[in-house]
Amino acid sequence: MNGELFPRPRAVPAPGAVHVPGWLSEARQRELVVACRDWARGPVPIRHTVLPGGGVMSVQTVCLGWHWQPYRYTRTAGDVNGARVAELPGWLVELGRAALADAYGDPKGEGPPAGASYDSVYTPDTALINFYEGGAAMGLHQDKDEKCGAPVVSLSIGDSCVFRFGNPETRGRPYTDVELASGDLFVFGGPSRFAYHGVPKVYPGTTGPGTGMAGGRLNITLRETGLSDATSSSRTAAGR
Template sequence: MTDPLFGAAPVEIAPGAVHVPGWLDAEQRRDLVDRCRRWASGPAGMRHHTMPRGGTMSVAMASLGWYWRPYRYSRTLPGGGPVPEFPPMLGALALAGVEAAYGAPPGPGAAPYDVALVNFYDADARMGMHQDRDEQAAEPVVSLSLGDACVFRFGNTETRGRPYTDVELRSGDLFVFGGPSRMAYHGVPRTLPDSGDPASGLTAGRLNITIRASGMAAD
């Protein structure tokens, strides 16, 4: 990590898709890493989900607010029990992230942010090209990166293939996508091992927190 990146201006990758390098400072990064460790040790823990065709995700995932499994949300954990609560501080971070990316917060009537997925990538983990389409709200997805850097592939709304843009996301970076890019395919073809962030307390592996508005009633 190089300090000059911090405080860098937002970069529009596609209409509605904005990368803000170095958005989180060192204190925020360390706090989020500590929180992720607590969330990962909770009742649901980190899970490698089984996909409908039988494959297993290489990325480990914990859910907050709503429990996500391919490809739906539920209010209970497998085997029963409530899903860990969505932390209000993540909702506040999401609103601040939208304002940082777009220059204005969500407008009146916007669905509240109420679900977060905490993803852990080891050196071999990947995320295939996919759409975030299980939500019933159209609010932008807010993504925060911690630890090792990765190559984030941001594509188009029609196909998993080209055209797409590869963006290097580093610890502390914010990425927001909404509007015409809300349904764009995206994925992580590789992480960059040994690029960790000692200031965050995470020196190996990558954490990614994606914050979303489900648009669904709690009960």
Template sequence: MLELIPRERRTLAPGVVHIPDWLSEDAQRVLVVAAQEWAREGPGARHATLPSGARMSVETVCLGWHWMPYRYSRTRDDQDGSPVAPFPAWLAELGAAAVADAYGRPVDYRPDVALVNSYRGDARLGLHQDREERAPDPVVSLSLGAACVFRIGSPHHRRGPWQDVELLSGDLVVFGGEHRLAYHGVPRLLPDRDVPAVGTAPGQRINITLRVSGLA
């Protein structure tokens, strides 16, 4: 069913802004093509293994720095040890525009890490904090393809209350400030929601998150 009531931007919590339809469909297609190319380079995307031995249900490919639970490396240490794919300048410019739009002011935002996550079927992401970065700069999250439920809560604990927000293709979420370390996750996809023709596979959600590592 098509969205009949316009969705408006909202401040979900101090430092957390949701802007629906921030990316045009053309911009989404460009990002999907890029994500597909990144996933084919080198050893490709992988299901990261947590310290408990469990494998994450999302597939991830990294740019700039390679993320492993819970650290960064310049090489794909849990794959073939090859250098991580470079972080493109145009993606950094997109991230800076996202933060400036979310906060309504010019910003000096220079992301150097991207995690490109692919969700299919019953893939989900448990509540967690993005705390491997040594910089306090915001996290930028861009949604492509299938809709999902995005859950965000306290920066202090995993317990509720939480806010559940439906994210559709093209949506932007920026979280920083007081909620830079907020627990957040994706408990489920929403397969019944309409998906624009932006190039994702049927039922696939691609999420691109941009961060500032603060690492040399």
């Protein structure tokens, strides 16, 4: 946990959504930054994703385990260099399990937040790593290309941001703006698994020197796709 003069309390902005400030220590953040730099070099390098309509995302993304491109997952990156993406390491799976256990845990003996229970063994098989710099932002969207309703685990490193967390029905209100700082954990599952969410603003220059980052924001999201190589091949052949 990060030490703060006035520690920020954990919060439940919506049923099944939990914000745990300062979950990653500075040492763990530095380890993740080093790993992300390595992953960004390939075998499938970090890139600005091109959308079907020709638009280009301002955020840069690199994937592990499965390669995400709008709007499907594949093992190889046909939209980049055709290479197979790097494997999702077991230690990152374990980190995701620890994050989910802490977010949905029961520190006061009162049970998890409403809608936050998850009965299976959480086994993420993909990570999407987004890097924000130079005014990059993320519009409101749903994470719905997975064929599994397991929670999404999101880790923030670097500059603070406004994380807009909405509802599963529309891109409009109601939504809650949450400030995510370096080291913060955000988990959303249950009734909030398919809530619209995005990052309208990043605050440059807010990262601390202990992260090993000179600037910008890293966001690591862990997910269960619910896919196998066979189902991925079938979806690719049939289209979306």
